[in-house]
Amino acid sequence: MKDIFNGVYKYRGEFYTKNMDPGEKVYGEDTVKLDKLEYRYWDPNRSKLAAALKKGLKKLPLDKGSKVLYLGAAQGTTASHISDIVEENGIVYCVEFSERAVRDLLDVCERRVNMVPILSDARKPYEYEWIEKVDVIYQDVAQPDQIEIMKRNCSRFLKSGGWVMFAVKARAMDVTKEPKEIYKEIESELRESFGVVELMELDPFEGDHCFVLARKP
Numbered sequence: 001m002k003d004i005f006n007g008v009y010k011y012r013g014e015f016y017t018k019n020m021d022p023g024e025k026v027y028g029e030d031t032v033k034l035d036k037l038e039y040r041y042w043d044p045n046r047s048k049l050a051a052a053l054k055k056g057l058k059k060l061p062l063d064k065g066s067k068v069l070y071l072g073a074a075q076g077t078t079a080s081h082i083s084d085i086v087e088e089n090g091i092v093y094c095v096e097f098s099e100r101a102v103r104d105l106l107d108v109c110e111r112r113v114n115m116v117p118i119l120s121d122a123r124k125p126y127e128y129e130w131i132e133k134v135d136v137i138y139q140d141v142a143q144p145d146q147i148e149i150m151k152r153n154c155s156r157f158l159k160s161g162g163w164v165m166f167a168v169k170a171r172a173m174d175v176t177k178e179p180k181e182i183y184k185e186i187e188s189e190l191r192e193s194f195g196v197v198e199l200m201e202l203d204p205f206e207g208d209h210c211f212v213l214a215r216k217p
């Protein structure tokens with residue numbers, strides 16, 4: 001196992017995180033045991049962050065102890081890998097508005113001390129304004145107003161110098177436009193308030209999606 005970012009490991013060409021809940025899987029992923037430690041395979045076909053890593057994401061702004069607000073946590077697939085990376089001293093606030101998804105998310109959060117489930121709409125950050133300021137906002141909501149949702153949460157919760165990891169679904173924004181055209185628009189819109197560090201398309205893992213890494217000044 002080679003530690004390539006803080007807490008992300010490469011083994012036989014694939015990415016893994018160290019399982020903070022050994023013996024348990026979150027989405028049926030494979031696990032590997034080495035030197036008495038258990039690692040979870042991070043599937044790029046199931047997680048857009050793993051897809052971005054596979055496509056060569058140069059910076060991963062996560063570390064032990066990072067505080068993360070995760071918008072669109074679904075059943076906790078990607079959030080659980082972030083939970084592995086930030087470990088016990090970090091925290092992942094998981095916002096999800098589908099009651100059905102939250103039912104599964106609750107099972108994952110119960111077993112992990114650093115994951116906090118929040119049944120709420122990410123358009124209404126005032127509903128969870130009790131959370132602390134965070135180092136990173138991760139967003140994957142696939143909504144037409146996804147940029148507005150991101151800006152609203154960043155202005156309330158993201159520390160200055162904090163990072164945004166943003167999975168953008170082009171077709172959710174405008175089905176009539178070419179995805180590349182939408183990515184350009186997003187980049188120029190984000191540049192108005194953030195330093196955009198990387199923008200990459202996620203094909204072949206996720207069609208019509210791009211992943212943006214940006215930093216709040």
Ligand SMILES: C[S@@+](CC[C@H](N)C(=O)[O-])C[C@H]1O[C@@H](n2cnc3c(N)ncnc32)[C@H](O)[C@@H]1O
Nearest residue numbers: 072073074077078096097098121122123140141
């Ligand atoms: C593509 S899935 C997320 C997958 C997840 N990020 C992962 O990698 O494990 C999008 C999720 O965002 C949720 N969602 C969409 N709009 C939302 C909103 N306004 N507030 C909270 N959750 C939202 C959906 O219910 C869905 O579960």
